Amino acid sequence: MSKREVTSKDSGTRSNPGVEIVRSEAPSELLRELVAHLRQNRTQLREEWVVRITETRLLTAMTKEEIFAEATSVYDSYVEALETEAFEALQAYARNLSERIIPRGVETHEVVGIVLLLRDVLARSLFAKYQTDFKKLNRILDAYEPAANRIANTVAVGFVQERERVIRQQQEAIRELSTPVLQVRERLLILPIIGVIDPQRARQLTEQLLRGIRTNRAKVVVIDITGVAAMDLTVANNLVQTVEASRLLGATVIVTGLSPEIAQTLVTIGVDLGKMNTVGDLQGGIEQAERLLGYKVEKLAEPR
């Protein structure tokens, strides 16, 4: 939307104070003007920004060279986003940047901090340039501020999304790592559980075990919970359900490795331990399982 009003009382001269020329530019025109300014003064403004970053002790995980390199690409992307208003491209850049710097130990507050510092540095430079023309300065800021705020927002959101993606990935990896179903003899499975069991993980464990029983035609399963520190009512019930469901598939479950704390918890909660076959430790559990399956282990010679 282009507004051009030209009013002049007099086609006049500079010395005549009665002359007033008021010209309103379109927002996009203002944006172009300030982008041009930011590009022209790129080197100086970027340097100023890096100094501010170091002063406020941000990005301490990175070397000065690395900061400079990243600052350059961030600056250019920032100015380009101002110019093109292509915020999707900026968000993609932000996620890409995050992917690089998150492993370096850069925190959210640092990323938001440096983007806000850049916004300030550029704003100050606009103040300096247009300080003699207050009205123009206001119009320039009207064009600059919404765009700059949107940029800060976009970068922060991009960074946080990337962090969340990494966290989800790690959680998946941990989940898969910690619930292997292992066959140690024909018809004998071991399920060693380590760490914290939440209801979701408990459910996953049960499903995995039941499938394992069917695939391996297991008749005995030893569930070892030595590595589990604590258990609440929900998880204790899940354990009982796992034992019952395994029985429906024709398998006997032996639970081993109950810590004194968990034993106390189970007794206090009133879990029906008659439904559970428990043995002290994994070794005892495996020995009992072997007996159930009709194995006898005999020592034939001394270890070499």
Next chain:
Amino acid sequence: MEVPILKQGAVLIATFQAALSDADLNQLRMGLVQQVVKFRSRAVIVDVTAMDVMDSFASRTLREIAHMIRLRGAETVIVGIQPDVAFAMVQLGLTLEGVATALDLEEGLAYLTQKFKNMD
């Protein structure tokens, strides 16, 4: 839909099809006991491999079948419960308590053979 009942020596084998109505289940209950009496069977295997859902009525019927057959001096073994079905059952508290279970037909027969050997 009628449930086929096969005879394998002293054992009767009833194979459930996928969708059994309540009427089918009732019919099966009577039918199985009659067959046990007629053939003087020592055991019944109920194969539920094809069942992808087990509701409380089906579960109760199976327990009743086992109970009635035990009154005739015979053993019942339920085989072929699928992992997903087993999981759903225990969550609903349908545990088929007191009824023998095995992974599949082969395991069920092996269990019975062992049991008869111990008994005789």
